Amino acid sequence: MSKIESTVFHLGLNKEVLEGAKIAIVPGDPGRVAKLASYMDNPKPLASNREYTSYLAYVNGVPVVVCSTGIGGPSTSIAVEELAQLGVDTFIRVGTTGAIQENINIGDVIIASGCVRLDGASYHFAPAEFPAVANYEVLHSLVEGAKEAGLTYHVGVTASSDTFYPGQERYDTFRQDVPKHMQGKMALWKQLHVLNFEMEGATLFTQAASQGLKAGMVAGVIVNRTKNEIPDEKQAKIVEDNGIKVAVNALKTLIK
Numbered sequence: 001m002s003k004i005e006s007t008v009f010h011l012g013l014n015k016e017v018l019e020g021a022k023i024a025i026v027p028g029d030p031g032r033v034a035k036l037a038s039y040m041d042n043p044k045p046l047a048s049n050r051e052y053t054s055y056l057a058y059v060n061g062v063p064v065v066v067c068s069t070g071i072g073g074p075s076t077s078i079a080v081e082e083l084a085q086l087g088v089d090t091f092i093r094v095g096t097t098g099a100i101q102e103n104i105n106i107g108d109v110i111i112a113s114g115c116v117r118l119d120g121a122s123y124h125f126a127p128a129e130f131p132a133v134a135n136y137e138v139l140h141s142l143v144e145g146a147k148e149a150g151l152t153y154h155v156g157v158t159a160s161s162d163t164f165y166p167g168q169e170r171y172d173t174f175r176q177d178v179p180k181h182m183q184g185k186m187a188l189w190k191q192l193h194v195l196n197f198e199m200e201g202a203t204l205f206t207q208a209a210s211q212g213l214k215a216g217m218v219a220g221v222i223v224n225r226t227k228n229e230i231p232d233e234k235q236a237k238i239v240e241d242n243g244i245k246v247a248v249n250a251l252k253t254l255i256k
């Protein structure tokens, strides 16, 4: 197979440039990729196509690929699929999130043990009965990573919604409303001890667990939805570093 033929369609990567990397860090935002890679050794840009920006970097001499997923399950599923085709078997999502419990503060990190499947893409991998769960080893490494970073962390269930507005019950300034069938959902998840909302975890966890891959997720809290609807952009950029620190620490444990 030629080099061109072995380049995966969306990510623009091939096995040669990944240098045998088995671990991928997968943030949603392409703008987070260079920053994430800069926390590791010898970061180098690999490719940029659509929402997929990628870098290769090293932790204790071991290659790690950093590749954005874009927002939501469909684009995430493509990133995971194509990275797996190239030999990656372990995924750490580094995201941002909105907390829905009063006791969780901006700047804390949430480490998901599982996700409520409020997405569509996860159902293309496994039926509703299949749980969207984190891999224990990756979850454990993230907890150790948060302790090492000295951050306040919360481990529990995340709600992963396909939409940022109605699915997270945002009564935004445009409509001041959400469709009736979505009303009361935030209170429901809150009552069920769900910690937060984000948009990719359910797809990542279901896809990975159902295919024998390992996945975990850490997300920096950029808004508390019991107090505010919309995050502050500047604050979000600062807080995203907390998730990055936890993930990079976790890599050291995983690589050991």
Ligand SMILES: O=P(O)(O)O[C@H]1O[C@H](CO)[C@@H](O)[C@H]1O
Pocket (backbone or CB within 6 Å): 027, 028, 029, 070, 071, 072, 094, 095, 096, 097, 164, 198, 199, 200
């Ligand atoms: O910061 P990222 O990783 O993109 O994660 C969160 O931010 C986006 C919404 O603003 C969604 O992708 C959500 O999951």
Ligand SMILES: O=c1cc[nH]c(=O)[nH]1
Pocket (backbone or CB within 6 Å): 096, 097, 098, 099, 164, 168, 197, 198, 199, 222, 223, 231
């Ligand atoms: O509230 C939030 C913040 C970040 N990402 C989300 O999906 N929701």
